[in-house]
Amino acid sequence: MGTLMVRGMVVAAALLALAGCGKPPAVHFFEQGQPATLDEWQLLRVRDGHLSLNDGVVPYDLNTPLFSDYAHKLRTVWMPKGQAAGYQPEHAFDFPVGTILSKTFYYPLPATGDAGGNAVARTPPSQSLLHDERLDLSKVRLIETRLLIHRKDGWVALPYVWNHAQTAATLQRTGASVELELLAADGSREALHYQVPDQNQCAGCHVTDNRSRRLQPIGPKARHLNRDFDYAAGRDNQLAHLAAIGYLKHLPAPEQVPRMADASDPGAALEARARAYLDVNCGHCHSRTGPAITSGLWLDAPTQDHLKLGMCKQPIAAGKGTGDRRYDIQPGDAEASIIAFRMDSDDPAVMMPEVGRAVVHREGVALIRQWIDALETSCDTGGEGQPGNTGPPAV
Numbered sequence: 001m002g003t004l005m006v007r008g009m010v011v012a013a014a015l016l017a018l019a020g021c022g023k024p025p026a027v028h029f030f031e032q033g034q035p036a037t038l039d040e041w042q043l044l045r046v047r048d049g050h051l052s053l054n055d056g057v058v059p060y061d062l063n064t065p066l067f068s069d070y071a072h073k074l075r076t077v078w079m080p081k082g083q084a085a086g087y088q089p090e091h092a093f094d095f096p097v098g099t100i101l102s103k104t105f106y107y108p109l110p111a112t113g114d115a116g117g118n119a120v121a122r123t124p125p126s127q128s129l130l131h132d133e134r135l136d137l138s139k140v141r142l143i144e145t146r147l148l149i150h151r152k153d154g155w156v157a158l159p160y161v162w163n164h165a166q167t168a169a170t171l172q173r174t175g176a177s178v179e180l181e182l183l184a185a186d187g188s189r190e191a192l193h194y195q196v197p198d199q200n201q202c203a204g205c206h207v208t209d210n211r212s213r214r215l216q217p218i219g220p221k222a223r224h225l226n227r228d229f230d231y232a233a234g235r236d237n238q239l240a241h242l243a244a245i246g247y248l249k250h251l252p253a254p255e256q257v258p259r260m261a262d263a264s265d266p267g268a269a270l271e272a273r274a275r276a277y278l279d280v281n282c283g284h285c286h287s288r289t290g291p292a293i294t295s296g297l298w299l300d301a302p303t304q305d306h307l308k309l310g311m312c313k314q315p316i317a318a319g320k321g322t323g324d325r326r327y328d329i330q331p332g333d334a335e336a337s338i339i340a341f342r343m344d345s346d347d348p349a350v351m352m353p354e355v356g357r358a359v360v361h362r363e364g365v366a367l368i369r370q371w372i373d374a375l376e377t378s379c380d381t382g383g384e385g386q387p388g389n390t391g392p393p394a395v
Contacts, residue, residue, distance in 0.1 A: 027054055027078050029098050031151060038145055038160040038169035043078060043102055046167055051104070051135040051142065056081075058247065059133055059231070060238050062224040064263040064276040065125050067361040069192055070182060071143065072125045074104040074135060075219065079247055085220075087250040089258065090302060092217040101148040101217055106140045110183045122182040122190070124363070126264050133232045142166050143178055144196045148217060155215040159196055173199045182359070193358050218284045223301060226259040260301065263367060274371035275301060277364055281353060297328055310339060312379035321350050331375035340369050 027042045035041060043057050053059065057078045065073060078100045079085070086094035095101075107120035108129055120141050129140055142162040149156045160169035161176045175198035182190040219225075225238045239257060242248035251257070260279060261272035283300030285292040290300075296316055298308040307313050310328030315321075315338060323341040330336040342352040344365045351357075 024054055027056060027100070029080065029100060030149075034158060034171060034173070036171050038147075038171075041100065041147065043076065043100060043147075044104070044145065046137070049137050051137060051166075053133055054078075057102075058242070058245065059130065059229070060220070060225060060242075061128070061227070061229055062219050062280065063227050063260045064224070064273075064280050066219070066280050067125075067357060067364055068105065069194055069357050069359055070122050070125065070361075071105040071107060071194075072123075072128060072140075074102075074106065074130060076102045076104075077220065077242075077247065078102075082246075084247055084249040085242075087222065087248060087252070089222060089252075092219075092221050093248065095150050095217065095220075097150050097152055099150040101220070102145055103148075104135075104145040105143045106135065107143065107180070109139055109141060111185075112183075117181075118179050119181045119183045119189075122184045124264060126262070130230075137166050141180075142169075143194060144172075144176075145169050148215070155217070157199060157215060159199065161196055172196060175199075190359060195358060197355070219280070223258040223260045224280065226257050227262075258301075264363070270371055270374060274368055277367055281364070285353070306377060310337075311375070311377050319349075321352070323350070327379065329372055329375070331377040331379065332373060334369035334372040337372050340365065340372060343368060 024045060025042050028040060030041070038044065042054055044051055044053060051074075053076060057076045059074065059076050061075060077095075079096060080098040083096040083098060085096065085099070088094060106129075108123055108127075110119050110121045129135060135142075144162060145160045147158045147160070149158065159172055159175065161172045161178075162169045176196040178194040178196065180192040180194050182192050184190075222239065225242075227238060228235050229238045229241070231241065236244075237254075239248065239251055240254075243251045260276040261268040263273045263277040265273065278299040279301040283298075283303075284290060286295065286297050286299040287293070287303070288298060288300075294316065296308065297310050297313065298305075299310070303309060311331055313328045314326060315328060321342050322338050325336055325338045325341055327336070328338045334340040339352070342350055344360055345351040346358065346360055348354075
């Protein structure tokens with residue numbers, strides 16, 4: 001009996017050793033419930049000083065990201081084996097039940113080495129710190145990971161907040177506030193009261209259809225994903241990559257797929273950059289189906305009508321948010337335009353977007369002001385509020 005017991009202990013030890021050297025547990029999709037920790041989903045794992053992705057968890061990025069207080073974002077998608085999203089030319093892809101979208105918000109640490117307690121670097125989110133599909137935790141401050149889970153009854157949003165040691169993230173259904181200080185390259189500092197949204201606040205952006213009132217993904221649309229990405233295995237077009245691994249079906253020929261510009265690319269046309277910025281930051285609310293439909297201001301990419309885009313359009317109900325300005329957009333005069341005024345404010349009663357940020361996106365404001373100043377459409381018409389030039393905006 002003693003010999004058998006010893007042999008059993010040896011076998012058990014060997015099995016444990018193999019388990020330690022083998023693959024990590026597979027991604028766990030919870031059909032119901034709200035797991036208390038991010039670890040339970042097995043999407044991401046902290047190992048050897050890095051945040052890495054589990055098997056089948058695919059990173060992606062957007063041509064122009066939504067601004068979130070200068071936070072960088074590691075976006076991922078996972079789908080059950082054998083399942084694929086259906087291609088949509090305009091809307092978010094038709095993801096199957098079982099899909100998990102994750103978005104990890106983080107900041108680079110200051111290059112000066114000034115940890116400063118809560119100091120983080122204010123850098124363009126386009127300067128990703130993701131290398132070989134991993135984040136070096138010695139160079140970043142993890143803040144939160146938001147999950148968007150597609151269950152049988154629809155999409156569910158869960159916010160997980162990382163501890164300061166960056167070893168675990170726990171569910172915070174009521175949200176959280178994180179005190180940070182943005183440190184710019186020129187040494188200037190700006191206090192940031194970073195707000196992790198509560199579970200209900202996620203609907204402020206993700207309810208994109210005012211009739212159904214259901215949560216939907218925002219970013220994973222063809223026009224936002226049509227770009228190259230540096231995967232661990234090499235650089236590839238994201239849509240082609242998703243199709244090749246079986247995550248996307250019915251992808252049309254490349255020339256038939258829309259593509260939005262990178263709003264931070266000075267080499268792209270000013271009109272394309274501005275419309276891309278407005279589409280991703282404002283278009284999910286300001287559209288023909290969004291929560292802001294009653295405003296009459298539609299800023300999504302499909303909208304081409306000048307009046308709906310705000311040119312020479314008087315606001316329906318903006319109150320203090322008008323800043324005593326007459327039009328949403330006064331072509332040729334950003335200073336007289338309500339949109340530029342509201343983007344350049346951090347007053348909760350004035351600012352737009354109303355949620356998702358606490359500080360002003362300086363570069364975004366500069367871009368939209370430049371675009372408006374370059375518009376040549378005239379508001380001097382025979383009919384009140386009707387642009388005099390119905391051709392495309394001249395820039």
